Every structure is written in structure tokens, then in C-alpha cells.
Amino acid sequence: MSVPTRPQGAPTPLPPLPLPRSPGSQRGKSPKKKRVNESVRTWRTTDRIGYGMMWAAGLLLCAIGIGILAFMAFKGLQYLRPDLIFTHPTPEVDQSKSGGFLDPLIGTVLITLIGITVATPIAVGAATWIVEYGRPTWLARLIDSGIEIIAGTPDIVIALFGLVLFQQGIFGWMSFTAAGGAVFGRSFLTAGAMMSLIALPMVFAATREGLQSIPAHVREASYALGKTKAATIRRVLLPSVKANISTGAALGMGRIAGDTAIIVVLLGASLTLDPQGNVPGLNVLKGTGGTLTSYVYNNSPAGEGNAPQKAYAAAFVLLLIVLALNFAVDLIARSGAKTGLETSRLGAR
Amino acid sequence: MLDRLREPWTDRRAGLLLGALACSVLAIIVFMIAFVAVKAWPSFSHNGLSWFSSKGNVDQQLDAMVNSGPNPGTADYQLGAWPLIYATLLTTGFATFFGLIFSLFSAIFIVEFAPEPIRRLIVPIVRLLAAIPSVVYGLIGILVLAPFVGDSIISAQQKSSVQFVIPLSGTGLLVASLVLTVMITPIMIAITVDGLHSIPRAWKEGALALGVNRWRAMWTVTVRAARPAIIAGAVLATARALGEAIMISMVAGSKGFSPNPLDGVTFLFEPIRTLAATVVEDAESVNAPAMQASLYAMALVLLVGAFFLSLGSWIAKQPLKKYGTRS
Secondary structure, three states: OOOOOOOOOOOOOOOOOOHHHHHHHOOOHHHHHHHHHHHHHHHHHHHHHHHHHHHHHHHHHHHHHHHHHHEEEEEEHHHOOOOHHHOOOOOOOOOOOOOOOOHHHHHHHHHHHHHOOOOHHHHHHHHHHHHHHHHOOOOOOHHHHHHHHHHOHHHHHHHHHHHHOOOOOOHHHOEEEOOOOOOOOOOOHHHHHHHHHHHHHHHHHHHHHHHOOOOOHHHHHHHHHHOOOOHHHHHHHHHHHHHHHHHHHHHHHHHHHOOOOOHHHHHHHOOOEEEEOOOOOOOHHOOOEOOOOHHHHHOOOOOOOOOHHHHHHHHHHHHHHHHHHHHHHHHHOOOOOOOOOOOHOOOOO | HHHHOOOOOOOOHHHHHHHHHHHHHHHHHHHHHHHHHHHHHHHHHHHHHHHOOOOHHHHHHHHHHHOOOOOOHHHHHHOHHHHHHHHHHHHHHHHHHHHHHHHHHHHHHHHHHHHHHHHHHHHHHHHHHOOOOOHHHHHHHHHHHHHHHHHHHHOOOHHHHHHOOOOOOOHHHHEEEEEEEHHHHHHOOOOHHHHHHOOOOHHHHHHHHHOOOOOHHHHHHHHHOOHHHHHHHHHHHHHHHHHHHHHHHOEEEEEOOOOOOHHHHHHHHHOOOHHHHHHEEEEEEEEOOHHHHHHHHHHHHHHHHHHHHHHHHHHHHHHHHHOOOOO
16 A cells, blocks of 8 residues: 555646746837737627727827817917907907907906905815814814805806895995996906805815825924914914915916806906996906906807907917916926826816 | 904914804805895796796797886796706706716726826826816807808708708707716816725725736726715716806807707707806896896706705715725
8 A cells, every 4th residue: 555645635736827928028018018918808898898998088088188279279379469469359340440358358367366365365264264173063064065065056156146245235335336326236346256256165175185184293393382273373384285275276266267157247248347436446346347258258159249260369368377377286286196186176176 | 452453363263263254155155045046036936836847938938028127027927947947957967978988987097097108198188178168168169069060960951850940050959068078077087086096906906816807807896986986076067067157058059949859860959058058148138127036046946956966976975985095
């Protein structure tokens, strides 16, 4: 009786697996690419369909983006003349005489500045309160959801709300008041105040994100030096989230500059700036006007002007402004982004 | 008084001031709902639930309101807003449906499969698409897409088949839905990418270790686990689509018309006008009381719709919290 060299039933050793050859041995082909091609061919049909659709979607997305940008750049450079930017618009049927869009350009700058000036303190204050105080908790949670609701409210609803709000008598100083006491409600001040609601969620989200990422020991070190909480917020926390606030503000400004509905309803969307009253400076703010967005809207075939070439030129300038603001976001917040698609960066919340 | 202001701020005062700023947000929301609802009330009270139904030509009703003078009677308030609501549902529905498919595949591509050079290109593109103002989308839609659809896609036979009901010119449901899809895609992609990133990598690696291929691991593990984020993104983007006014008013043909699905393909080319577009187009005549009430009523419908979509997005996101990663 011979002693079996191996006990019965023990698993026989598997034949050696055909190991993939090490990538280096494959005649200069990139190892990763080789592996993908091989495996996709062996996949099930459904998987291959999904994989193909994914590539199609990604490439289509690239094509749409590049297409829009190239088209607008082509049309913009074709029709944009320096004198368009520096001449006042005039209502003329003959397009060679209707001037440029200096006034809408000033309007865009004004409305953006007013909007962000109103939005930033409120948003930063609210974010600071939520992160640093946040008691009672239910109130903090309510305010958080409130800002989400504002972010989701259509701009046209905000515009109509602004119209009824600023037609109340106590806001008469912000816009033109007729002889009978009826408040007009449309002016740069009122439109800018409502525009702040568009920018507010973005500044809020960016500030809150920044404050939450400050480690607790920074605050504790400040307290240990005898600083009060208020002093800590002012001297330590807010300076260190300056970049976040600027990011949010730049995004918010881009959103304000690109908004049309509030301009059409609350600013009158007129061609030129129409100052009201006789106080220099304030008269422009109290008056109605237009911005680049309303200029494009009115000069498109859907509006009264119908001058597509000027619409293209103005849209190109508008696009440049918005892209510059987004570029600023990248410059300010170069670090810290994992994907570059953080929702706070898209203003999507 | 001035001396007190110059003192260093106490914690309590700072807390109260910041808290007041934060609460002003709630005050704004309360005021918004209250003001819009009060202004909208006459329209609802004169129409009752038939406000939401279809009765007669909505364009004629709105025109009558403009001309009804300062003291309109019940007859002047008559409005059946169904064509506008129907148009809103159609554009929003189409855009959300196609946007969801498109953005889901794009997000998987960005997160997992895109080669590095393409990823470096596609991320700025998504942000570009999110940043483009709606009026620029509208301009491209009305000057490029609508003429193309009107001249090359709609056949003469289709035009003549409905010419006694509605003239077809290219602007309409199809162009509006297409442009709207492109507009809401970036938000969906961003939220989906966020959600896919928040799923622990080990889960997918476990699936890979079991021998499934990379697509199947992604599709059956990561995408399935990130479903709440995907749905939340879709719902949030739906809210955007619901409130889009300017672009739709430029490319949708601006007719209070209900496209008839029985028309076959022609259905897609028929002009429409959504609630938001109606508000922005008729805002000039907001001083006529009947018109004012009707416009605020439409705004209230949009506001309530957006509110429930925000709520829906929040509810949809809840299951993600249990993974213990960032929400």
C-alpha cells in the first residue's frame, strides 16, 4: 500500500493562468489603451451599446460647446466694430444710423454692481451665522432651505415680485413717482435689488463651503488668545474665506449680467438710460434703462428692433463678460477643486 | 450712541445682527409668496378651477384683458390657461427626459471613462454651457435652429396639412425643447458627477474584483448607488426648465396653442408659449388690472411648482446621506 503523495479529494492545482504579459513587453503601445480595446470587444452587446452611447454623449457635448463658442466668436468678430461699443443707441429703422450699445453696456455694469453690492453682505452674513452660530438648529435649517428655495425660484417670478414690492409707497424714493402718487417701480435700484436674489444663493454657498472647511483648531487658537467670537469672525474667519466670497461673487455677477427677465420687467428694457429727477448720479439709478441682455432680446427677430447683426455683436460682448467672470472664478479658486464641476461653481447648488 | 458703536462688538450683538441678516432671507420668501398670491387672487376667484382648463382662445382672452380698462368685470377676467400649462409641461418634460439621458451618460464619461485630454476639455465646456446667458441660447435658437428646422426639416406637405389651424415657421416645440435640453444639461451633469464621486470607490472595485467589466461595474454599482443624486439633479434642473422665460419666448413661436399629438410628427413643429414666456412677453401691459391678476396667477403657479420641485430634490437626496460621505 503506497502512501499517496497527495490526499484524495484535495484540489488539484489549477493550470497556470495565462497571465497577461507585462505591459512593457508590448512593442511601444500604450498599455492602458491596449487593455481597453481588448476588453470592450469581449463585452456583452448591451454593455457595448451603453459604452458607445456614453462616448457619443461625451463627444456630442464637446461638439455643442465648441460649436456654440465658435459660432458666437465668428458672428461676433464679423459684426463687432469699435464704434458700436462707444456710441449711444438711437431708435432708427435704418440700421446704419441706429448707433451702438454704449448705454446697454453701462446698464449691464451698473446693474451687476448694484446687485452684487446688495447680495454679498446678506449672503456672507447669513452663511456666517449658519456656520458659526446656527442656534436654534431648526431656524438654521429653515434658512438653509429658504436659500435653496430662492435659488430655485424662476427669475420671472422674482421680477414680478419686485414690481409689486417696489410699487409700494415707501419705496417711492427708488424709482419714478407719478404726479398722482403712483410709484412706477422700475429703475436701476429696484432691478438691482431684485438681481441680488439671483446672486445671493451663489455667494452664500461659496461662503458657507469656505467657512465649513476651516478646521476647528483655527477658531480655538483665536479663542485661546483671548479673542471674542465676534472678533474671531471678523479678524480670522472672514479674511480666510475671502477667496471663497470672491468666487461666489464672480459667479453671481455672471448670473446677474446674463439675466434678461428681470431687466425686461423691472428695468423697462429701454434702449437708452433715462435719468429721473435732477440729483446727479442718483438720477440715473432712479431711471430706467436697458442692459446688453435686453438689447440682444429686442434686436433679435423676437423683439421690436430686429437687427440680428447688432444682436450678434452685443451677444458676443455679453458672452465675453460672462466668460471673463467665470475665468476669474478659476483664477481665484485655483486650488481645492476636485473635478472642476463642483455644483457651487456652476451656481447650481 | 456713537460711542456704543465704536466699542468692540460683543458676541451677542454680532450673533443677533448676523441672525437678522439670515432671517431676512425668510422674510423675503414670505413677502414673495404673500405679494404674488394677493395679486393673483382676483384671477383665481373669478375663474375658479376652470383657470386650469381650456376654454376658448387664450391669446384672445389676454388681448381682451389689456383692453378691458381700469375697472374690469368678471367677463374680462375669463382665462383658461391650459394651453400655456400644457406647453410648459411639454417643454419641461421633453427637456428633462432627454437631458437626463444625455447628462447621465456624459457624467459617467467625465467621471470614469474619458481619456485625460478629453476630460480636460469637457469640464470647461460644461461650465461654459452653464454660464451662457439664456438670451444667447435664444438668439442662436431663433437665428440658426429655427430657420433650419423651418426650411429643411418641415416639409411643404406638413405645412399645408395644418395651415388652416396654425402656420408652421420652424419656431415651436421642437426647437424650444432642444435648446432647453442643452440649457439644463450642465446642472444635471454637475450634480450627477458630484453624486458619482460620493459613492465609495471600494464598492466598484469590489465589483471589478468579481470579474465584471468596467462598464457593468460602473452601471450596476456606482450609478445605481448614486440614483438619489441623479434624480435630485434632474428635479432641480426641471425647476430651471420650468422657469425659463426669455429663451422660450424667443424660439417657441409665441402662440397660445395646444399642439395636438394626433398630428404625428407635425406635433413637434407646432408653435407654443409657456407660462413663463407669457409673463415676460405681456409684462408691458401689467398695469391693466385683469392682465395683472392673470400674470401674477401664472407666476404663482410657477412659484408653487418650483417650490415643490425644490422639496422633491431635497427628498430625493436623503438616501445618499446614509453612505456617510458628503451629501
